[in-house]
Amino acid sequence: MSAQLSFRDVTLGYDRHPAVHHLNGEIAAGSLLAVVGPNGAGKSTLFRGIVGILKPLTGAIALGGLKPRDIAYLPQSVDIDRTFPISVFDFVGTGLWRTTGIFGGLGKKARAQIGQALAAVGLNGFENRNIGTLSGGQMQRMLFARVLLQDARVIVLDEPFNAIDTKTSADLIALVRHWHAEKRTVLAALHDMEMVRAHFPEALLLARGSVAWGPTQQVLTSDNLLEARRMCEAFDDGAGTCVVDATQSRAA
Amino acid sequence: MLYDALIAPFLEFEFMRRALAGVVALALGGAPIGVFLMLRRMSLVGDAMAHAILPGAAIGFLFSGLNLFAMTFGGLIAGFSVALLAGLVSRVTVIKEDASLAAFYLVSLAVGVTIVSMRGTNIDLLHVLFGNILALDDQTLLVIAFNATITLVVMAVIYRPLVIECVDPVFLRTVSRAGAPAHLAFLALVVVNLVNGFHALGTLLAVGLMILPAGIARFWSRDITGMMMISVASAMVSGYFGLVLSFQTKVPSGPAIILVAAVLYVFSVLFGNVSGLVRQLFPGRHLEA
Numbered sequence: 001m002s003a004q005l006s007f008r009d010v011t012l013g014y015d016r017h018p019a020v021h022h023l024n025g026e027i028a029a030g031s032l033l034a035v036v037g038p039n040g041a042g043k044s045t046l047f048r049g050i051v052g053i054l055k056p057l058t059g060a061i062a063l064g065g066l067k068p069r070d071i072a073y074l075p076q077s078v079d080i081d082r083t084f085p086i087s088v089f090d091f092v093g094t095g096l097w098r099t100t101g102i103f104g105g106l107g108k109k110a111r112a113q114i115g116q117a118l119a120a121v122g123l124n125g126f127e128n129r130n131i132g133t134l135s136g137g138q139m140q141r142m143l144f145a146r147v148l149l150q151d152a153r154v155i156v157l158d159e160p161f162n163a164i165d166t167k168t169s170a171d172l173i174a175l176v177r178h179w180h181a182e183k184r185t186v187l188a189a190l191h192d193m194e195m196v197r198a199h200f201p202e203a204l205l206l207a208r209g210s211v212a213w214g215p216t217q218q219v220l221t222s223d224n225l226l227e228a229r230r231m232c233e234a235f236d237d238g239a240g241t242c243v244v245d246a247t248q249s250r251a252a
Numbered sequence: 253m254l255y256d257a258l259i260a261p262f263l264e265f266e267f268m269r270r271a272l273a274g275v276v277a278l279a280l281g282g283a284p285i286g287v288f289l290m291l292r293r294m295s296l297v298g299d300a301m302a303h304a305i306l307p308g309a310a311i312g313f314l315f316s317g318l319n320l321f322a323m324t325f326g327g328l329i330a331g332f333s334v335a336l337l338a339g340l341v342s343r344v345t346v347i348k349e350d351a352s353l354a355a356f357y358l359v360s361l362a363v364g365v366t367i368v369s370m371r372g373t374n375i376d377l378l379h380v381l382f383g384n385i386l387a388l389d390d391q392t393l394l395v396i397a398f399n400a401t402i403t404l405v406v407m408a409v410i411y412r413p414l415v416i417e418c419v420d421p422v423f424l425r426t427v428s429r430a431g432a433p434a435h436l437a438f439l440a441l442v443v444v445n446l447v448n449g450f451h452a453l454g455t456l457l458a459v460g461l462m463i464l465p466a467g468i469a470r471f472w473s474r475d476i477t478g479m480m481m482i483s484v485a486s487a488m489v490s491g492y493f494g495l496v497l498s499f500q501t502k503v504p505s506g507p508a509i510i511l512v513a514a515v516l517y518v519f520s521v522l523f524g525n526v527s528g529l530v531r532q533l534f535p536g537r538h539l540e541a
Contacts, residue, residue, distance in 0.1 A: 146423075
């Protein structure tokens with residue numbers, strides 16, 4: 001299978017401090033990949049790099065011919081103004097941006113699509129409610145409905161099941177598996193190892209660099225997890241310039 | 253009797269008809285802008301910007317007297333410069349955006365008042381500070397109507413990205429590049445409508461017909477379309493009754509309009525459908541589901 005995403009010596013970070021350090025590798029088209037690792041391992045940073053919000057400090061991320069705007073991205077702490085007076089229907093409808101753009105209207109077909117998406121996440125009957133009236137779990141269902149409508153080849157979910165009850169996460173994971181069956185490439189950052197083992201064939205254990213990457217069973221060993229924890233704690237505020245970078249720039 | 257109070261002034265006097273037309277145009281353009289200012293928590297930014305446009309308008313005045321185009325043009329330039337400079341200072345230094353904007357608009361206000369007093373009379377100064385909606389000439393009326401039309405057209409164009417940028421800016425960034433241009437266009441509209449209000453209500457009350465109607469609308473509607481309709485309607489009603497009030501009494505027209513809006517606002521705070529105080533005190537029995 002061809003690579004949908006490939007990372008060539010990718011370093012991403014803030015203020016010159018790397019959060020993802022010299023990552024190399026490929027994600028095949030149609031993969032269902034769990035990205036795991038301790039807090040601060042660089043999972044969110046990696047995702048922000050993939051969707052183009054964050055430019056790599058060095059290296060390059062290739063998207064297999066896609067543009068960053070073709071990727072559906074669900075950030076971890078969604079910066080949504082919940083007091084804004086917009087209905088669930090209109091909010092989910094923004095997922096159709098690629099077909100409607102700035103001016104396009106919502107025709108009969110689009111309205112039906114929005115209805116189907118809401119039904120798929122179990123939010124029928126919520127169309128006219130304001131988004132401020134939703135509970136945390138309903139909010140997450142609504143965000144999944146929007147991702148559904150984006151109809152993207154690549155879907156990036158950053159800790160989508162945080163503070164979500166088992167029933168809701170079971171419903172939403174079914175949706176993720178459905179996307180996998182449709183041959184979409186799905187990446188999800190997760191902390192629940194049981195869920196990863198049960199539903200995700202591949203995993204990437206991240207601790208700024210890649211600790212292990214491959215079939216889930218081989219990645220999630222206790223040795224690897226321990227190693228990941230150790231690497232994440234090795235953070236130094238007064239760190240010098242990265243040696244790898246230095247040798248490369250000398251070579252260049 | 254009622255006819256004499258409410259309708260006769262407008263039939264009898266041309267300046268009242270002009271004032272009414274001016275107020276209707278102001279309401280159409282300004283009120284929807286006010287709704288977005290309120291929803292983006294930028295109401296006070298609008299107020300600060302209203303003062304910021306003064307030196308530009310004053311320089312226009314200095315060069316060509318009470319010439320409308322010069323004052324509008326100057327006001328636009330001053331408004332944009334203050335917005336950009338304040339943004340720049342807050343971005344590159346430790347000063348936060350609100351403090352930076354406050355510093356710039358205070359300087360602007362002082363510079364503006366100084367320039368007007370240097371050349372003009374006290375009457376001119378009063379005109380600049382409080383506007384004079386009863387003295388709108390043809391030219392002014394056309395500029396106000398033109399600005400209102402531009403506002404509605406541009407709002408229609410940037411409406412969708414503007415709404416999404418308010419609700420979920422990160423999402424908009426991942427699907428489109430329209431966010432930043434929409435935001436800039438919106439700021440431009442704010443300045444255009446402030447200049448508009450400036451001619452009728454003066455620099456101190458220019459935001460009045462934008463912010464108060466938006467506040468009123470918040471108490472009567474839960475969706476943004478409804479809010480915009482109600483804000484436009486209440487701005488028009490305030491304008492009309494404000495003119496009647498100032499015609500029948502000694503209250504100057506600008507403050508009269510804002511006072512009527514204030515009465516509507518207080519009524520809405522008390523009795524509003526959505527989170528009004530009375531509604532909160534006597535919510536009725538809770539529902540079944």
